[in-house]
Amino acid sequence: EVQLVQSGAEVKKPGESLKISCKGSGYSFTTYWIGWVRQMPGKGLEWMGIIYPGDSDTRYSPSFQGQVTISADKSISTAYLQWSSLKASDTAMYYCARHVSDYYYYMDVWGKGTTVTVSS
Amino acid sequence: EIVLTQSPGTLSLSPGERATLSCRASQSVSSSYLAWYQQKPGQAPRLLIYGASSRATGIPDRFSGSGSGTDFTLTISRLEPEDFAVYYCQQYGSAWTFGQGTKVEIK
Numbered sequence: 297e298v299q300l301v302q303s304g305a306e307v308k309k310p311g312e313s314l315k316i317s318c319k320g321s322g323y324s325f326t327t328y329w330i331g332w333v334r335q336m337p338g339k340g341l342e343w344m345g346i347i348y349p350g351d352s353d354t355r356y357s358p359s360f361q362g363q364v365t366i367s368a369d370k371s372i373s374t375a376y377l378q379w380s381s382l383k384a385s386d387t388a389m390y391y392c393a394r395h396v397s398d399y400y401y402y403m404d405v406w407g408k409g410t411t412v413t414v415s416s
Numbered sequence: 417e418i419v420l421t422q423s424p425g426t427l428s429l430s431p432g433e434r435a436t437l438s439c440r441a442s443q444s445v446s447s448s449y450l451a452w453y454q455q456k457p458g459q460a461p462r463l464l465i466y467g468a469s470s471r472a473t474g475i476p477d478r479f480s481g482s483g484s485g486t487d488f489t490l491t492i493s494r495l496e497p498e499d500f501a502v503y504y505c506q507q508y509g510s511a512w513t514f515g516q517g518t519k520v521e522i523k
Contacts, residue, residue: 331512333461341453341461341504343512357511358417391460401508402451402466409460 298322300330300392300407307413308382315378316410318392325373326350329395331403332366332377336388346395347375382414418442420505420515428523435492437518439505444485449508452481452490455517456501464503465490495520 303317320330331346345356349368356366365378375392390410393403419442429435439450447468453461463472465481468488478493492499500522505515 333514340502340517341455341506341514343506343514346512355511357513393461395512396466397508399448400451400467400470401449401512402463402506403453403461404463404466404472406460406462 298405300405302407302410305411309416311381313380315376318375318407320373326370329397330375331395333391334388384414387414417511418509422515422518426519428521429495430523431495431497433495435495435520437490437503439488439515441486445507447484450488451506453504454501
């Protein structure tokens with residue numbers, strides 16, 4: 297079974313750093329893009345960026361460029377989303393999703409999400 | 417960046433009724449790059465439709481997608497109780513973007 301398993305909920309203070317993870321299984325991790333989607337409380341989905349674990353090629357939404365870092369460790373089939381200095385406005389649910397991008401472009405497998413709460 | 421605008425924001429319908437959701441793009445989108453997702457409260461989004469009209473694995477045939485260019489539609493032929501949820505369209509151009517969502521609620 298193809299799965300993406302995300303790390304657990306986080307509660308942090310403004311200014312702290314954070315790295316959350318997403319572990320893929322049941323498929324060839326290095327041959328699909330994997331990306332991150334933010335959902336702020338009561339709001340819609342926002343695409344943040346993706347990484348191709350095979351060669352670490354990374355693309356960001358202009359809205360998130362410079363605000364977060366996406367990385368991957370293909371040896372353990374895990375992608376990461378990282379902040380160096382959190383803000384209260386980073387409070388949200390973060391989903392990882394496998395991106396299919398051949399003839400069709402869509403996200404076919406999703407993690408259950410990681411809740412990040414940033415509060416003083 | 418291509419902007420997707422979904423309408424209506426909320427659709428109030430009864431079980432058994434037909435739901436028609438619209439997704440309009442700010443510029444032309446390849447049909448191959450247009451997808452629809454369903455999200456229920458407390459759950460991750462689920463892929464329904466890709467390539468504008470192809471149902472994902474396990475999706476009932478009461479869900480159908482259509483459209484081309486800048487106008488796309490998701491139709492639910494007869495609403496079942498489990499279909500009341502929020503629906504998002506998504507496109508890929510130079511970047512991936514989502515529409516703001518349409519909530520289908522019980523009337």
